[in-house]
Amino acid sequence: MRNKETLVQWILAIVALSAIAVLALIIIFIFKEGSPIIARLGLTKFITGTKWSPTKGMFGIFPMILGSIQVTLGALLIGVPIGLATAIFLAEMAPPRTSRILKSAIQLLAGIPSVVFGFIGLVILVPFIRQWLGGPGFSVLAAAIVLGIMILPTIVSVCYDVLKAVPPAYREGMLALGATRWQAIKMVVLPAARPGIIASVILGMGRAIGETMAVIMVAGNATKIPVSPLEPVRTLTSNVALEMGYAIGEHREALFATGIVLFIIIALLNTLARIVARPEKV
Amino acid sequence: MTDRRVTLLFAGITGLTIVVLVFIIGYIMVNGLPGLTLSFLLESPREMGRTGGIFPAIVGTVLLTGIALFIAAPVGILTAVYLTEYTRDTWLPKVVRFGTESLAGIPSIIFGLFGFLFFVIYLDLGWSVLSGALTLSAMILPTIVRTSEEAIRAVPDAYREVSLALGSTRWQTVTSVVLPSAKPGIMTGVMLAIGRAIGETAAVIFTAGSSLRLPRTLLDSTRTLPVHFYILAREGISLENAYSTAFVLILLILAINIAAHTIMNRLTGKER
Numbered sequence: 317m318r319n320k321e322t323l324v325q326w327i328l329a330i331v332a333l334s335a336i337a338v339l340a341l342i343i344i345f346i347f348k349e350g351s352p353i354i355a356r357l358g359l360t361k362f363i364t365g366t367k368w369s370p371t372k373g374m375f376g377i378f379p380m381i382l383g384s385i386q387v388t389l390g391a392l393l394i395g396v397p398i399g400l401a402t403a404i405f406l407a408e409m410a411p412p413r414t415s416r417i418l419k420s421a422i423q424l425l426a427g428i429p430s431v432v433f434g435f436i437g438l439v440i441l442v443p444f445i446r447q448w449l450g451g452p453g454f455s456v457l458a459a460a461i462v463l464g465i466m467i468l469p470t471i472v473s474v475c476y477d478v479l480k481a482v483p484p485a486y487r488e489g490m491l492a493l494g495a496t497r498w499q500a501i502k503m504v505v506l507p508a509a510r511p512g513i514i515a516s517v518i519l520g521m522g523r524a525i526g527e528t529m530a531v532i533m534v535a536g537n538a539t540k541i542p543v544s545p546l547e548p549v550r551t552l553t554s555n556v557a558l559e560m561g562y563a564i565g566e567h568r569e570a571l572f573a574t575g576i577v578l579f580i581i582i583a584l585l586n587t588l589a590r591i592v593a594r595p596e597k598v
Numbered sequence: 599m600t601d602r603r604v605t606l607l608f609a610g611i612t613g614l615t616i617v618v619l620v621f622i623i624g625y626i627m628v629n630g631l632p633g634l635t636l637s638f639l640l641e642s643p644r645e646m647g648r649t650g651g652i653f654p655a656i657v658g659t660v661l662l663t664g665i666a667l668f669i670a671a672p673v674g675i676l677t678a679v680y681l682t683e684y685t686r687d688t689w690l691p692k693v694v695r696f697g698t699e700s701l702a703g704i705p706s707i708i709f710g711l712f713g714f715l716f717f718v719i720y721l722d723l724g725w726s727v728l729s730g731a732l733t734l735s736a737m738i739l740p741t742i743v744r745t746s747e748e749a750i751r752a753v754p755d756a757y758r759e760v761s762l763a764l765g766s767t768r769w770q771t772v773t774s775v776v777l778p779s780a781k782p783g784i785m786t787g788v789m790l791a792i793g794r795a796i797g798e799t800a801a802v803i804f805t806a807g808s809s810l811r812l813p814r815t816l817l818d819s820t821r822t823l824p825v826h827f828y829i830l831a832r833e834g835i836s837l838e839n840a841y842s843t844a845f846v847l848i849l850l851i852l853a854i855n856i857a858a859h860t861i862m863n864r865l866t867g868k869e870r
Contacts, residue, residue, distance in 0.1 A: 324769045328680035329690060334673050335743065336697030338736045342708065345715045402615050405608035418612060420859045425619050427790075427855040429797030431828045432844055436622050438831065465618055472615070498604040526705025528800040529828060553707045553800075560714070560804055575711045579704070586703040 346579060350572030362573060368539040370559070375570040377577065379541045383456075383549040384525050384581075386542065387535065390460025391467055391524040396517055398464070399471025406472070407479035408501055419476065426469035434533030437462040442534055451546030454536030459549065462530050467520035474519060478512030479505060515593035522585045526578070528553040552578045623848060630845025633838050639846070643810050647826065648836045652843055654812045658727070658820035659850075661813065662806060663795045665731035666738060671788055673735075674742030675777075678784075681743075682750040683772055702740035706801040709737045713805035725819040730806025737801055738791040745787025749780040782861050789858035793851050799824040823847045 354362050357375060365376015402422070406415045437458055446453030482505050490500035506513070536548020537558060550558075556571050556578075563571050641651030677694065685691040713733030723729045753776050761771040777784075799822075807819030808829060821829075823843055830840040 321767050321769060325684050328676055328684055331673055332677040332680040332690075332694045333697075335677060335701055335739055336693055338739070339697045339700050341716060342704065342712045342736075345712055345720070346708065349715055398611055398615060401608045401611040405605070405612045409605050409608060410612075416863060418616065420863065421616055421619060423859060424852065424855055425615075425622075427793045427797070427851050428622060429799065429824050429847060429851065431797075431799050431824045431831075432622065432626065432848060435827070435831050435840070435844065436625060440625075468615055496601045498601045522703055522705075526703075526707070528705065528707040529824075533828075533832060553705060556707055556711065557800055557803075560711070572711060572715075575708055579708055582703055582705060582708075583700070586700065590699075 343579075346572055346575050350569060350574075350576040353566060353569040354573050354576070363577060366541065368555070370563070370567040370570065373566065375566075375573075377552065377555065377574055379539050380550050380552045380555045380574065381577065382541055383535075384551040384553070384578075386456050386545075387459045387463060387531065387549060387551055388521055388524040390456060390545070391463035392517060392521060394461060394464025395467040395471055395520055395524075399468045399516075399520070400475055400513065402468070403472045403475035403479060404501060404506075407476050408497070408505065419473070422469055422472050425465070426473075430466065430527060430530040431533070433462050433466055434530035437530065437534040445546065449546055451544070452536060452548060454534060454548045455546045456535070456542050456549045457545040459531050459535040459551070460545070462534055463524040463527055466527060466530060467523050470520045470523055471516050474516035475509070475513055478509045478516070481512070482508045511592055515589045518585055518589035518592065522582055522589070525551075525585070526553060526582055528557045532557055552581075623852070626841060626844045626848050630841035630843075633842035634845055638839075638842055642812065643826075646835055647810065647830050647839055649839075652823065652826060652839075652846065654810060655821055655823045655826040655843070656846070657812060658806065659796055659822040661727050661816075661820065662730045662734055662802065662822055663792055665727070665816075666734035666795050667788065667792060669732065669735040670739045670742055670791065674739050674787075674791075675746045675784060677739075677743045678746035678750055679772055679777070681747055683768065683776065698740045698743045701736070702744070706737060706798055709733055709801040710804040712736075713801060718805055724817060725805065725807030725809070726817045727806060727813050727820050728816045730802050730820070730822075731816075733801050733805045734795045734798060737798065738795050741791040741794060742787050745790065746780070746784045749783025749787065750776060752783060753779045782865055786858045786862045786865070789854050789861075793854045793858070796822075796854070797824055797847065797851055798822075799828055803828070823850075 353375065362375060362377060363381060364378050366378045367374045367376045368379065406419055410418065441458045441461055442453035445451065445455060445458055486504045486508055487500045490504050531551050532554045535551065535554060537550045537554050538548040539550050542549045552574055555574050559567070560571055638651040639656065640653050642653055644650035681691050681694060710733065713729055717723050717729035717732050718725055757775050757779060758771050761775045802822050803825050806822065808821040808825055809819035810821065813820040824847060827840055827843040827847060830836055830843060
């Protein structure tokens with residue numbers, strides 16, 4: 317009996333290691349395939365180069381790095397205020413039953429596939445921008461709006477949990493001192509929930525920067541650096557997805573190298589989220 | 599601002615979020631419904647999908663998701679059992695937890711790149727059902743681990759203590775007491791994972807390929823519903839069929855998600 321238990325424990329430990337094994341495989345394979353070209357071109361030349369022209373052997377991904385940043389910041393500008401306000405309403409203001417139903421409904425947003433978001437952006441948002449704001453419609457703005465909507469469920473659900481974790485005594489103390497509900501939320505609840513809220517923003521950022529299919533369909537994907545939000549843009553993820561289908565040789569290596577850059581950005585963001593969220597958990 | 603105004607404003611913003619959700623689903627449904635016939639579901643596509651149906655894409659989706667689940671669900675649930683029932687604060691669970699959390703943050707396009715390098719090329723499985731399913735299983739693993747872990751942690755310790763006091767071993771306690779009590783919670787996680795797998799495009803398109811033919815073996819290339827939809831829409835092959843494909847896709851995902859949330863709400867309802 318004892319032996320069997322030990323055996324079970326060992327088997328479980330080995331199974332449990334599969335997640336870390338997959339992570340290790342991902343890192344090994346992508347770095348092995350992408351790093352030679354970075355070594356050949358030089359890291360600085362690869363990430364600060366402004367020309368992406370695979371047929372001429374020019375691989376600079378600076379426009380894509382900038383594109384990913386612009387689109388992601390735009391998405392945060394749209395998604396964070398709306399998401400936070402929604403979370404505050406659901407956690408602090410709405411009756412529990414309404415709150416539960418609405419929260420489930422918003423979680424359904426998270427289930428809609430990214431291609432569908434992209435498609436709606438393509439048939440509605442892009443023509444709208446083209447007609448009313450000018451430019452080709454395929455733009456930083458279109459991508460930012462689509463991504464802003466896509467990160468809403470993440471922001472709402474994380475902020476909601478964080479707000480709910482603030483001890484009721486904090487609110488009660490404020491209310492007992494004669495504060496209104498909004499004053500209590502603004503002065504006590506939100507500051508107490510700040511680390512968690514910041515963590516939700518970073519998680520949303522990670523989702524936005526990693527999103528591919530929705531962005532491809534609305535961003536226009538030009539490899540130029542956009543100077544206005546109405547101009548087309550290409551992100552790191554789109555760069556990989558657009559050209560992966562036919563790339564060979566050095567070109568393909570450059571796409572994997574793009575993947576490495578993306579991977580590192582995401583890893584940094586996740587580490588940041590973990591650090592920021594930690595004090596709040598204790 | 600007064601309390602009332604703030605509440606109204608925030609209620610309005612919440613309303614806006616809901617409106618966007620309803621609009622997206624409604625728009626796809628209204629435009630997709632006319633083309634949705636039984637023959638659309640049961641026929642093979644013709645002329646690259648301009649006419650005909652989506653049967654192979656449905657088969658591809660079901661195969662890929664099913665196999666991915668067949669791999670990820672046992673691994674994920676056992677990992678969760680290990681993390682909750684078999685470890686104290688040693689380095690091993692920390693490493694495991696770091697692995698699952700990191701995996702959860704990796705974008706699907708990276709999974710696609712990895713799947714292409716590892717399964718398609720290195721293991722020489724080619725663009726195939728198997729490559730796609732294996733890639734998806736890696737992608738949904740963290741979801742299953744995390745939700746199963748939560749579900750197992752929610753099982754009261756008293757259950758375990760009674761079982762152990764009656765002379766069961768730890769493993770017997772897990773299989774006959776802990777897992778049955780945690781089953782609804784685990785099911786929720788599994789369903790959320792299914793929803794994610796069905797809707798995935800980027801990780802699948804570079805691993806399962808985009809063949810329109812019905813896969814005969816696990817080593818045949820296939821395309822899933824979101825991939826089919828993406829190709830129809832992006833290459834402008836047929837907007838009408840794209841809408842109908844999206845309709846089927848959304849319907850599938852909504853059904854699964856609603857089922858998952860119903861179970862979850864019933865669970866949290868019970869706790870109160």
